């Protein structure tokens with residue numbers, strides 16, 4: 001086993017603190033990755049604070065991992081030492097069910113192995129995420145970071161990128177689509193850039209009026225402050241697709257009314273439950289759906305799309321000892337738009 005420095009939470013109420021984990025020596029199909037950067041997703045906070053229930057402690061969060069291949073197993077075909085690679089939200093799945101065979105491993109019927117707060121496919125070995133200096137992963141659950149993408153700005157694509165790209169593609173966003181992105185955070189700001197790259201007209205719906213100019217600078221065509229109750233009447237029936245990235249409870253019914261006939265609202269934010277009325281769905285035959293990250297094939301497709309279109313995240317790079325402060329700032333919607341940990345700040349700190 002490989003002793004590896006990490007940061008972990010011991011319980012839902014505990015702060016992140018230095019911790020040592022064991023990584024497995026690479027098996028025949030594994031690669032050992034030296035982690036360079038890891039993004040800080042709001043899901044890390046939800047899980048570290050056990051806001052979804054069932055968290056497994058001690059927990060080493062982090063599922064927006066970019067690094068370099070440091071060692072490969074003897075049968076590895078896809079990777080060589082020195083390759084720049086990424087690991088997203090899961091590190092394995094059953095590989096046999098219908099979802100896995102369709103390349104949608106995130107919907108694995110037997111349960112994917114989450115990158116952290118989960119178990120390997122043996123059902124008992126806990127997984128630990130990217131707030132650490134290295135990780136051992138099966139070669140089939142690793143993706144290539146295309147050359148030209150700045151690595152610290154590419155890291156958030158491994159979750160924020162795929163989580164917004166997948167529904168934008170699946171629900172047919174194309175040139176001329178009228179798209180609204182709700183919540184201009186880590187997911188939302190990448191969603192704006194991706195929707196623009198797909199040719200959509202993009203409006204940001206935000207509860208932070210101060211984000212107007214930043215939204216327009218990111219490429220949004222319009223900005224609506226949702227704190228103004230008039231906004232929901234003024235913009236009723238306007239959008240083909242609403243991508244809802246909000247991490248806190250809010251009124252889905254009000255947003256549904258902003259859709260056109262046959263419009264679709266996709267939930268990717270995962271707050272606490274909120275009431276839903278049938279009427280907004282019925283009166284314009286609107287659809288409400290959700291979407292979970294994306295499969296490995298689509299993850300690679302998204303990274304290549306981002307390289308072709310120059311899409312990367314806007315980030316604030318931090319050393320790992322600033323992580324607790326960073327969590328509080330994410331909850332206050334203060335980060336523009338993603339914290340990314342520079343793991344050089346953890347090297348040698350076993």
Ligand code: NAP
Nearest residue numbers: 042183184185186187206207208246247248269270292293
């Ligand atoms: P984030 O950076 O914190 O962004 C969330 C945004 O929601 C904030 O920037 C803010 O935007 C808005 N918001 C926050 N509190 C609000 C409130 N009280 N009322 C209204 N709006 C509020 O989080 P993130 O990393 O983008 O993640 C967003 C959500 O997606 C989280 O729930 C996360 O767990 C979930 N997620 C889901 C998937 C998936 O596969 N479905 C993957 C990753 C993450 P404004 O200031 O512009 O209003």
Ligand code: ZN
Nearest residue numbers: 041043159160
């Ligand atoms: Zn995430």
Ligand code: ZN
Nearest residue numbers: 094097100108
């Ligand atoms: Zn499966």
